[in-house]
Amino acid sequence: MDQSSKVSVVVARVRSLVHDGTLRAGDPLPSTRALAAELGVARGTVVAAYDQLDGEGYIRTRPGAAARVLAGSGVPRPSTGRASAHLPAVAAPGDTGDAVGLADPSRPGDPSDPGDPGNSGDPGDRAVVDCRPGIPAVTAISDRDWRAAWRAAADAPLRNALSDPAGLTALREQLVAQLGLARGFTPSVARIVVAAGTSEALSLVVEALRARLGRAPRIAVEDPGYRSGHRALTSAGAEVVPVPVGADGIDLTVLARTPVDAVLVSPTHQYPLGSVMPVGQRRALLAHAAATGTVVLEDDYDSEFRHRGSPVPALAALDTDGVVVHLGGFSKTLDPRLRCAYVVVPSGAVGAAVLAARTARGAVVAEPVQVALAHLLRTGAFRRHLGRIRRDYTHRRERIAVRLATSGVPGLEARALTGGLHAVLTWPGPGTGAAVLARAAADGVLVADLADYETVRGRSGNGVVLGYGAVTLPELDRALDVVLAAVRATGADPG
Known part of the structure; x- marks a missing residue:
């Protein structure tokens, strides 16, 4: 298994532990050196995996401090008075150093799995995901x-x-x-x-x-x-x-x-x-x-x-x-x-x-x-901060581009993805941005109606503006699921 594949397996395993609630918001992760030794892989593999997970919004890494979980249930684990450096249920690979078996990406809890707890349940019991534009990742600074x-x-x-x-x-x-x-x-x-x-x-x-x-x-x-x-x-x-x-x-x-x-x-x-x-x-x-x-x-x-x-x-x-x-x-x-x-x-x-x-x-x-x-x-702290959040925002932008390209919604277009902190979703058909906004809000996701930015109404067509600066990748996935379902339900042109 090559280096890229090993990184992907470590990333998938941590994601799954976050999604199934084994790892919760605030939990510390092992040091890159300790986890590499436990898994029998190069430390660079774990460093690359942590870097990707940080960019995706699952964890936050800090120089000289333990990486900690950002995403998950949203409820920090009660403090025991000391931090644990153990990553639960991570099986060490075989003597070959091959990381196969570290994770099964199809298990419940993976973001793509329909049984993921983050994508099911009563919306009234779930936290609101605020994807209105104009909110940056305030907490990302060191x-x-x-x-x-x-x-x-x-x-x-x-x-x-x-x-x-x-x-x-x-x-x-x-x-x-x-x-x-x-x-x-x-x-x-x-x-x-x-x-x-x-x-x-x-x-x-x-x-x-x-x-x-x-x-x-x-x-x-x-x-x-x-x-x-x-x-x-x-x-x-x-x-x-x-x-x-x-x-x-x-x-x-x-x-x-x-x-x-x-x-x-x-x-x-x-x-x-x-x-x-x-x-x-x-x-x-x-x-x-x-x-x-x-x-x-x-x-x-x-x-x-x-x-x-x-x-x-x-x-x-x-x-x-x-x-x-x-x-x-x-x-x-x-x-x-x-x-x-x-x-x-x-x-x-x-x-x-x-x-x-x-x-x-x-x-x-x-x-x-x-x-x-x-x-x-x-x-130089400001420039270091910009470097970190540029990477984070690029990860989220790429996630949006992939999700929308495979959405199956005829005529759906994504705009504004060359830069910034938001995307504009437009579509043909009778479904208005206001209708999609209302339906998404009922399912716990907040976006903005493109029409609200117009002085002359109707210039831009039907659409919504979705901000991604302050959300984690799991929250972004949920928001996209809800918004795309709302576009389909309110009457995008079937083509």
Whole structure:
């Protein structure tokens, strides 16, 4: 048996022990060295198996600590006052080192088995699986790194002073370095403004445009698009103008004949449909903006998670005319409850207006939060965290792609899987997204209706948006089972 097969057998065995309840949430696993010795396989085999199980959401590995079970019944085993390092019922292989017999993947408890307890029973007795988009894997960050960041915040000296409205210099310096590494441009610290989330950042820009124009700005938005962002624009007094989205992002032909003061786009991974704006289209958008005096608001909300294809440069990295206002933040990479985003303003009148608006409003993000984030960036903990969750999200994305490709639902399409934390499922026929959402919710799975992202109803057809950032692989399997059954039951086109 080759190395890959041995890894697969170890993975299947641990999965089955989780699914049948032998291993429960919180249980420790043996060290890779101990389990390799017990099974008579190379330690690298167990390391690879643990790495795959971590990526699938069954276990969580930590440097210097025992791997522990994440998935399972969801009920931690009562503490006995000491951790067990024994993996129950794992039979050692024969003298040949062959791992055959370590697991029988068809036994009850395997994810593909219809008798799996995770896929049966009364829905009323089961926990709700929340697959609504916008929830990242908050708990994936290293406990050690997270605690160290907040210790750094607690250790920061107290001072009798007001916070800098633009944000702490230490955080803004680290953001410059991160943007240079990840997005291909290095603005000056003076061009970065800290905001309380993307919605506050957008309202800040609207305030700046109102002051500069002397009237309510007209802002083109993608349709379907980022509904919370659209509400932030209108709440701040802007007039929102919906523009349809095509395979390459916002329709530039429609935009060219639509007089607006600014345009809000998500070019790296259009929200929610997932289209990626090619470089040629990006340059065309920037040329149009420069020629017409239009401000381009670039929502770079999840550019860190590119699952397929080469990284695409930020619009701000291509901007030679000072027309792009770049928006980024930590809601998708760390925790939306931090309420911390940032704005990179261009040089010139627009940038000066945003800085003036920020100064007038004052500081909005607590200094301890900014110190903690600066620590995560400065020490490399943030980049280590991104590396871990990229792997996790890629595993889940691949699982969705395989499941949908073999779903047997005629006309079912999956979109937005090139990156990010969500997938869009669309289908022909009379079954609406609202009907699928309601049926899935009755079975304990929460998703979003694609129609809720539209300004002009009916542009995108029937569909739902399924977030996979915060769910384990077993929860994702259950969610897909429920959603696909709901699509069939509510009337997908039989073909």
